[in-house]
Structure formats: structure tokens, C-alpha cells
Amino acid sequence: MNLLMLFISSSLVSNVVLSRFLGICPFLGVSNKVKTASGMGIAVVFVIFISTFVTFIINRYLLLATGIFNTDLTYLQTIVFILVIAALVQMVEMFLKKFIKPLYEALGVYLPLITTNCAVLGVALTVVDIKKYPTIKEALVYALGTSIGFLLAIVMLATIRERIENNNIPEAFKGKPIVLVTASLMSIAFYGFSMLNIGG
Amino acid sequence: MDTEKKKSFGEIVINGLFKENPTFVLMLGMCPTLAVTTSLTNAIGMGLSTTFVLILSNLIISILKDIIPDRVRIPSYIVIVATLVTIVQLIMQGYFPSLYSSLGIYVPLIVVNCIILGRAESFASKNTPIDSLADGIGIGFGFTIAISLISIVRELLGGGSILNMVFIPEKYHIMLFVLAPGAFLVLSVLIAIQNSLRRKKGKENVSCDMNCANCNIHKFDKGE
Numbered sequence: 001m002n003l004l005m006l007f008i009s010s011s012l013v014s015n016v017v018l019s020r021f022l023g024i025c026p027f028l029g030v031s032n033k034v035k036t037a038s039g040m041g042i043a044v045v046f047v048i049f050i051s052t053f054v055t056f057i058i059n060r061y062l063l064l065a066t067g068i069f070n071t072d073l074t075y076l077q078t079i080v081f082i083l084v085i086a087a088l089v090q091m092v093e094m095f096l097k098k099f100i101k102p103l104y105e106a107l108g109v110y111l112p113l114i115t116t117n118c119a120v121l122g123v124a125l126t127v128v129d130i131k132k133y134p135t136i137k138e139a140l141v142y143a144l145g146t147s148i149g150f151l152l153a154i155v156m157l158a159t160i161r162e163r164i165e166n167n168n169i170p171e172a173f174k175g176k177p178i179v180l181v182t183a184s185l186m187s188i189a190f191y192g193f194s195m196l197n198i199g200g
Numbered sequence: 201m202d203t204e205k206k207k208s209f210g211e212i213v214i215n216g217l218f219k220e221n222p223t224f225v226l227m228l229g230m231c232p233t234l235a236v237t238t239s240l241t242n243a244i245g246m247g248l249s250t251t252f253v254l255i256l257s258n259l260i261i262s263i264l265k266d267i268i269p270d271r272v273r274i275p276s277y278i279v280i281v282a283t284l285v286t287i288v289q290l291i292m293q294g295y296f297p298s299l300y301s302s303l304g305i306y307v308p309l310i311v312v313n314c315i316i317l318g319r320a321e322s323f324a325s326k327n328t329p330i331d332s333l334a335d336g337i338g339i340g341f342g343f344t345i346a347i348s349l350i351s352i353v354r355e356l357l358g359g360g361s362i363l364n365m366v367f368i369p370e371k372y373h374i375m376l377f378v379l380a381p382g383a384f385l386v387l388s389v390l391i392a393i394q395n396s397l398r399r400k401k402g403k404e405n406v407s408c409d410m411n412c413a414n415c416n417i418h419k420f421d422k423g424e
């Protein structure tokens with residue numbers, strides 16, 4: 001598949017939140033202000049990109065039967081990936097704190113929360129498919145597309161939530177139910193992209 | 201939970217099933233709740249595997265709680281949970297291959313299900329193994345029942361059948377409900393129904409802000 005097509009399909013057609021339901025917790029939890037939502041979104045883009053790069057290499061060169069151990073260790077994928085992601089998030093946090101202060105101040109509070117964001121582990125576990133993602137190029141484009149899809153969805157939801165904040169909503173729907181209805185309508189809109197016939 | 205007086209095994213199970221139902225009251229683990237509820241079979245499969253992991257992780261963590269140093273407890277919990285999930289994955293691959301392929305990526309993602317780490321941190325790390333076992337059973341089956349309920353609504357309205365028994369003829373199917381938007385809609389309406397029941401009793405709306413970030417598990421990361 002063409003890389004551009006892969007990008008479009010992973011960010012819009014099968015949007016990570018609205019059609020694959022990964023990363024629902026931050027999507028619903030940190031979306032009441034556009035500012036925090038975009039901070040969270042950018043932090044996710046950052047972490048997914050780095051973690052996919054690292055887990056892809058670990059999978060290809062250590063876990064697969066063709067790797068340096070010559071044994072099939074793929075059953076360890078889940079446990080290895082989650083540990084690598086948890087450690088990586090901590091390391092990224094420490095690195096930013098030490099060397100890139102402004103970026104740390106912008107993303108710092110969101111970074112620790114990302115370990116349990118299932119989108120990160122989800123992407124890492126998706127790109128292990130050798131047939132669909134033969135080289136690291138496809139894997140990284142997929143990671144970028146997915147995480148930008150997340151950024152797009154969470155910023156859009158935050159924008160809508162800021163607008164409906166003071167509206168007259170039925171009592172029982174106040175709080176989460178109305179957010180879920182909003183997400184549902186957004187999901188219907190994104191479903192329209194699936195008519196783009198680009199496969200995958 | 202610390203202030204409550206000692207509860208019996210049965211009371212803890214009931215508490216997990218209803219009063220602290222993970223899906224409708226605590227609102228944890230939303231990703232699998234929305235993703236695998238397209239059919240009742242998937243929901244039950246997901247519910248039971250999560251229950252299995254939850255019961256064993258609660259039990260193991262409460263046994264080991266005095267051995268695990270406080271500073272590294274979250275990584276230790278993650279290792280325990282990831283090991284149990286790998287066991288579930290292998291069992292499913294071996295005995296229920298069709299279920300495994302229809303649940304797909306959501307089986308390994310049980311590791312990052314907030315319910316499991318949340319209960320490990322807020323219950324198992326403070327209570328005895330027997331109580332933690334009860335909590336695992338209650339919360340686990342509470343989760344299973346909740347996602348089965350959502351999947352029954354979605355499968356019935358969207359596909360017209362439950363467990364291959366046809367109830368609604370094809371021309372009345374509402375495709376929307378088996379697609380992604382239906383998941384958000386059904387959950388939203390079920391929570392709203394629950395809210396209106398709570399309001400009749402004079403209680404507040406369900407108040408968890410669904411932000412796993414606010415769960416106790418993240419106190420670790422803030423260096424507390």
C-alpha cells in the first residue's frame with residue numbers, strides 16, 4: 001500500500017478512537033478544554049512515534065524467529081511491549097525535564113498518563129504484522145497516522161464540549177452521557193470516510 | 201474504602217457486582233466495553249477472560265503486597281498482569297481460536313485495562329487475599345454482566361439476533377448499532393437511564409469523570 005494511503009486510512013478511515021475504540025479514557029477524560037486536549041494529543045503523537053520505533057525494532061531483531069536468538073519468542077510480545085512502553089515514557093519524561101524544558105512544561109503532566117493509554121500498546125501490537133508492515137517505514141507512517149487521528153479526534157471533541165458546556169441539556173444526560181452522544185455523532189461523521197475506497 | 205468496616209466475602213462480591221460496578225458506576229475499562237460488544241459471544245468471552253485475569257492478579261498482588269517495595273509497585277503489578285494476560289492469550293489461541301481471532305488485539309490489551317490496575321492499587325494492595333479474591337469475583341462478573349447487557353442491546357437492534365437466535369427480521373435491522381457510533385450511543389443511553397434512576401432516589405449523577413488519569417494508580421508517577 002502506498003504510504004500516503006496508509007496515512008489517510010490510519011488517521012481518518014479507521015480512526016483510532018472513533019472506530020477502533022483505543023484510547024477512550026483520555027479521549028473522554030481530558031477533553032473538557034481545547035488547551036489540555038491538544039497537550040494530551042501532542043504528547044500521544046510523540047510517545048506513539050517513539051514507542052513504535054523501539055518496539056518494532058525489538059520485535060524484528062529480538063522476538064521473531066529470524067532475530068538474533070533464533071527462537072520464536074513472539075509469545076512474549078505483550079509483556080515485553082508494555083514494559084518497554086512504561087520504561088520509555090519515564091525516560092522521555094526525564095530527558096525532556098533535563099534537556100528540553102519548554103516542551104516538558106507543555107507535555108509533562110500528560111506523559112505519565114500515557115502508559116495506560118491503550119492506543120500506544122495497540123499500535124505496537126498492530127505493526128508486528130509482517131505482511132502489512134514489512135519495513136519500519138510503513139510502521140512509522142502507521143504510527144504517525146494513528147496518533148494524528150487521535151489528536152484530531154480529541155481536539156474536535158474538546159471544541160464541541162466547550163461550546164455545549166452551558167447549553168440546556170436534559171438532567172439525566174448531564175456529564176458523561178452527552179459527551180458519549182457527541183462522540184457517537186462524530187463517529188458517524190468519520191464513518192463517511194470508509195466510503196473512500198483505498199483499502200486497508 | 202479504608203473507613204468502611206469489615207465486610208464478609210459475600211458482601212464484597214455483591215458490592216463489586218452492583219454498588220461498584222466497574223462499567224456503569226466506576227466507569228473503568230471503556231475501551232473493551234465499547235469495542236467488543238458487537239455480539240454477546242464476544243462480550244462474554246472478553247468478560248470472562250478479564251475476570252480470570254482480575255481474580256488471579258488480585259490474589260497474587262494481595263499475597264505479595266508486603267514483599268513488593270512501594271516505589272516499584274506499579275511496574276511489578278504490570279508484570280504480574282501481563283504474565284496472566286499472556287496465559288489467557290495462549291489458552292484462547294489453543295482452545296477457542298475463533299473467539300481469539302474475533303477479539304483480536306483487545307485480548308493483549310487487557311493489560312492496560314484500567315479495571316485491573318485500578319483494583320490492584322485501590323483494593324488488592326490494602327486487603328487480605330480472601331477479600332481481594334472476593335473483590336476480583338465481584339468486579340469481574342460485574343464487568344461481564346455490564347458488557348453483556350450492552351452487547352445484547354447492540355446485537356438485538358443491529359443484527360436482530362442473540363447467540364444465533366433470530367428475533368427481528370432483517371428489514372428492521374438498524375445497522376448503526378453494530379457499527380462504532382452505536383457503541384457510544386448505547387452506553388450513553390444506559391448511563392442516562394441509570395442517572396435518572398439515581399436522581400429519583402435523590403442521588404447525584406454518576407460522577408467519575410472517566411479519566412483513568414485520576415485513578416489512584418497514577419499517584420506513583422507523581423512521586424507520592
